[in-house]
Amino acid sequence: MTTDDGGTGPGSAGWGPDEVRERVREFLAAHDPAVTERTEFLRARFDAGLAWAHFPVGLGGLGAPRSLQAVADAELAAAGAPDNDPQRIGIGLGMAAPTILRYGTPEQKERFLRPLWTGEEVWCQLFSEPGAGSDLASLRTRAVRDGDTWVVDGQKVWTSSAHTARWAILIARTDPDVPKHRGITYFVCDMTAPGVEVRPLRQITGEAEFNEVFLTGVRIPDAHRLGDEGDGWRVAQATLMNERVAIGGNPLPREGGMIARAAAVWRERPELRTLQLHDRLLELWVEAEVARLGAERVRQQLAVGAPGPEGSGLKLAFAGLNQRISGFEVELLGEDGLRYEDWTMVRPEKVDFYGRDAGYRYLRAKGNSIEGGTSEILRNIIAERVLGLPAEPRNDKDVAWKDLPR
Amino acid sequence: MTGSPDLLYSDVEDDLRAAVRDVLADHCPPAAVLARCESAQPYDMALYRRLAADLGLAGLTVPEQAGGQGASARELAVVMEELGRAVAPVPFLGVAMATAVLAVADAPQTLKRIAAGELPAAVAVPLTTTPGAAFPAAVRAGADGALTGRVTSVADVSADGVLLVPATGPDGPGLFEVPVGAAGVRVEPVVSLDLTRPVAHVVFDGAAGRAVAGAGTAARALEAGLLAGAGLLASEQLGVAERCLEMTVAYLGERRQFARVVGSFQAVKHRLADLWQEVVSARAAARAAADALAVSSPDAPVAVSVAQAYCSRVAVHAAEECVQLHGGIGMTWEHPAHLYLKRAKADELALGTPGRHRALLAAAVRLPPPAPES
Ligand SMILES: Cc1cc2nc3c(=O)[nH]c(=O)nc-3n(C[C@H](O)[C@H](O)[C@H](O)COP(=O)(O)OP(=O)(O)OC[C@H]3O[C@@H](n4cnc5c(N)ncnc54)[C@H](O)[C@@H]3O)c2cc1C
Numbered sequence A: 001m002t003t004d005d006g007g008t009g010p011g012s013a014g015w016g017p018d019e020v021r022e023r024v025r026e027f028l029a030a031h032d033p034a035v036t037e038r039t040e041f042l043r044a045r046f047d048a049g050l051a052w053a054h055f056p057v058g059l060g061g062l063g064a065p066r067s068l069q070a071v072a073d074a075e076l077a078a079a080g081a082p083d084n085d086p087q088r089i090g091i092g093l094g095m096a097a098p099t100i101l102r103y104g105t106p107e108q109k110e111r112f113l114r115p116l117w118t119g120e121e122v123w124c125q126l127f128s129e130p131g132a133g134s135d136l137a138s139l140r141t142r143a144v145r146d147g148d149t150w151v152v153d154g155q156k157v158w159t160s161s162a163h164t165a166r167w168a169i170l171i172a173r174t175d176p177d178v179p180k181h182r183g184i185t186y187f188v189c190d191m192t193a194p195g196v197e198v199r200p201l202r203q204i205t206g207e208a209e210f211n212e213v214f215l216t217g218v219r220i221p222d223a224h225r226l227g228d229e230g231d232g233w234r235v236a237q238a239t240l241m242n243e244r245v246a247i248g249g250n251p252l253p254r255e256g257g258m259i260a261r262a263a264a265v266w267r268e269r270p271e272l273r274t275l276q277l278h279d280r281l282l283e284l285w286v287e288a289e290v291a292r293l294g295a296e297r298v299r300q301q302l303a304v305g306a307p308g309p310e311g312s313g314l315k316l317a318f319a320g321l322n323q324r325i326s327g328f329e330v331e332l333l334g335e336d337g338l339r340y341e342d343w344t345m346v347r348p349e350k351v352d353f354y355g356r357d358a359g360y361r362y363l364r365a366k367g368n369s370i371e372g373g374t375s376e377i378l379r380n381i382i383a384e385r386v387l388g389l390p391a392e393p394r395n396d397k398d399v400a401w402k403d404l405p406r
Numbered sequence B: 001m002t003g004s005p006d007l008l009y010s011d012v013e014d015d016l017r018a019a020v021r022d023v024l025a026d027h028c029p030p031a032a033v034l035a036r037c038e039s040a041q042p043y044d045m046a047l048y049r050r051l052a053a054d055l056g057l058a059g060l061t062v063p064e065q066a067g068g069q070g071a072s073a074r075e076l077a078v079v080m081e082e083l084g085r086a087v088a089p090v091p092f093l094g095v096a097m098a099t100a101v102l103a104v105a106d107a108p109q110t111l112k113r114i115a116a117g118e119l120p121a122a123v124a125v126p127l128t129t130t131p132g133a134a135f136p137a138a139v140r141a142g143a144d145g146a147l148t149g150r151v152t153s154v155a156d157v158s159a160d161g162v163l164l165v166p167a168t169g170p171d172g173p174g175l176f177e178v179p180v181g182a183a184g185v186r187v188e189p190v191v192s193l194d195l196t197r198p199v200a201h202v203v204f205d206g207a208a209g210r211a212v213a214g215a216g217t218a219a220r221a222l223e224a225g226l227l228a229g230a231g232l233l234a235s236e237q238l239g240v241a242e243r244c245l246e247m248t249v250a251y252l253g254e255r256r257q258f259a260r261v262v263g264s265f266q267a268v269k270h271r272l273a274d275l276w277q278e279v280v281s282a283r284a285a286a287r288a289a290a291d292a293l294a295v296s297s298p299d300a301p302v303a304v305s306v307a308q309a310y311c312s313r314v315a316v317h318a319a320e321e322c323v324q325l326h327g328g329i330g331m332t333w334e335h336p337a338h339l340y341l342k343r344a345k346a347d348e349l350a351l352g353t354p355g356r357h358r359a360l361l362a363a364a365v366r367l368p369p370p371a372p373e374s
Helices: A017-030 A038-047 A068-078 A090-103 A106-118 A232-248 A258-268 A275-303 A309-332 A334-338 A358-369 A375-386 B011-027 B030-037 B045-054 B073-085 B092-102 B108-115 B218-252 B266-294 B300-325 B327-331 B337-349 B354-364
Strands: A123-126 A142-146 A149-157 A167-173 A184-190 A196-201 A210-221 B121-123 B139-141 B146-155 B162-169 B172-179 B185-189 B199-208 B210-213
Touching: A017 A038, A017 A068, A038 A106, A090 A106, A090 A123, A090 A167, A090 A184, A090 A232, A149 A167, A149 A184, A167 A232, A184 A210, A184 A232, A232 A309, A258 A275, A258 A309, A258 A358, A275 A309, A275 B266, A275 B300, A275 B354, A309 A334, A309 A358, A309 A375, A309 B266, A334 A358, A375 B266, B011 B045, B011 B073, B030 B337, B045 B092, B073 B092, B073 B218, B073 B266, B092 B108, B092 B121, B092 B162, B092 B218, B121 B218, B146 B162, B162 B218, B172 B199, B172 B218, B210 B218, B218 B266, B218 B300, B218 B337, B266 B300, B300 B327, B300 B337, B300 B354
Parallel strands: A123 A167, B121 B162, B139 B162
Antiparallel strands: A142 A149, A142 A167, A149 A210, A167 A184, A196 A210, B139 B146, B146 B199, B162 B172, B172 B210, B185 B199
8 A cells, every 4th residue: 555655654753642732732822713814824734734744844744643633633623723625625635745745846846735735726637538447547638748848638537626626637648659558647737728628527416526628739838747757657556546545544433424324314213213224224333333443444554654455445345335324324214215405417616425415425425436446446456466366368568559459 | 432442463462473373383284173173172272271371371361460461352362363363273262251250250369270371261151142141040059159050052161171150149140160070060062063162061960169259240240251252252253254365365366267367357356355355344343342352441342342243244254255265175074164164153153143233232322223113
């Protein structure tokens, strides 16, 4: 595994919970959340190193163990401080930031990380294409060099948050004459640049959380390349690893997340209870608790600098469980399960797995086993990279991309 | 809940694991386990003494001043994982439960001998007893401590060991200590599903028991034993599951059919990936239970029931997949897969089935069943 973005060893740079609390106290003394404007406050918090503890000093962090961020978050929340509304900027926080930290130039880190974290700039991910989903490396969006800039043409699809995004992480083909994994380069794309067109793509919930993005002669300065030319696949791996932990690895309290909804309905509506549903509810409750402990264990491994392969399975477990719990909740609701809140097409600002009504949650959870790598692909990865089983025979590894069968 | 449980293994725990694994590799290979379970002595008491006395594992959780090692359920759980991996035929679960009982009851001399590895011990209750169960009524105690009754399906009964017997007498519930070899105790062997942890019925016919806990503490002491046993069993189940997955992956990484390694077929890989994920989750659940027991957390009953409800099923699933994915060889008596399947299935019933633990959780986390129809 995975979120390979530094700041691990225990007690890095002498930081412990007490030091972090002290830092928060000093910070709050200088910036009273009750009277400081929200963006001002968040910028100051970033500058004080209280954004993400494990990032380096000067980039919103303390160079401290990752686990200490939870201490800072709790202290700040208790003081009534505003947060950065993470559901609005999940792709920035979970995917773009760790990739920029690992592969970005000093100028890129300086320019992008602060507004990314404060939420002043939303990010999206221009990876998938109509012909390249699981087989992402087969992508055909082209980037051609023209002096100090790259000219990009192609189409991306299922792009969450493209309609709110200021920036995108983008992968494009820069060399069609080498095998597919080798001819890809990774860029930061300005979503306001001429030639970027975003069209809503409605999904089974009725909403358009994702979009189609057409790129026509879009010019990207070479200074916005992330990593070396032709090395985009490796850079993208860092993004994808982080994405899977971001989707499955959030810290939850006991009975948090999807199971909270089902448990609340159970408690509030005794008339819906049956013996058969009772045992199923408890089965799901147990699995939710175990999944929570599994994610906690992965965080503890990261916090002591001993990541194991366990992170690879978090999203796999999370997706299946969310689907079963939300399906259970619709069934539990009986007649009310036949209704749906509203099919009106909207373009939401946030991605919320646990929001709206049970029908929405049931439908939205279907995406959990598709987005960020399907559950089938994750099982392949676990079987081959963790268990060491042989790959399926394949015929696309050593052929130039342009010669692949289509 | 008080903070997050420590779900990792400490360096000390890793060292302990290595030491136990070494001994088991030398003295408990699958062929020897198989041979023993067809012999007249299904428990390997020489191996037990090596682990219990030489490595000091019987007294792992017993305080140093009481003759033990002063470690905690966390370390003991690591031992249980290793014993599960080897389906070791040693009466260790019984000893672990007995030491937990005696941490509350009062029998310092007996505890000292158990901790030293000299005296194997078991709690005389059916292996299926669930934590939180009503105090057993199978045995009656006379005013003089004479025990009469029959306890069915007791695990880990050793001829030279001691039993801790819950019995009700004129003063109410009590716990009594009685040597298995004492007059008035008769052990009726049972042909058991689990070849490596056979059960037996025990008949008490006026056997002289010595009281170790009276009405005030007997129920609490017994409950401590059941809870510790159930929590530690989750770690054994983890070990069983982990070993089954390893054996299966190793076999399918070599076995060829259709001119390919069978482990390269996706239908098989996906099943193993799912099983791996279950084992990873089982580890988190088992560690949480061990940690809760180690720190005597008020959350321990919830953590233990979560671990039991989950790990029981993972062990059974892993053992069933192990048989299936070995094909015909997995169905043979010579191959160890069946030893794991039998242990896993019996463990599912032991100290509360998953369903019983879910029922306990329902009460503990306020998710009540439907009201009975009137
Ligand atoms: C809600 C949502 C949000 C998304 N957001 C974004 C985003 O912001 N940015 C972005 O770039 N992309 C995004 N995606 C796209 C997502 O990453 C892709 O949909 C996903 O990777 C699968 O690709 P595909 O849709 O082309 O399916 P395909 O790859 O065509 O797969 C079809 C089916 O075949 C299975 N399959 C494919 N290959 C194999 C194999 N080798 N073995 C076994 N089974 C296989 C798949 O598991 C799937 O079930 C999002 C998707 C969803 C649902």
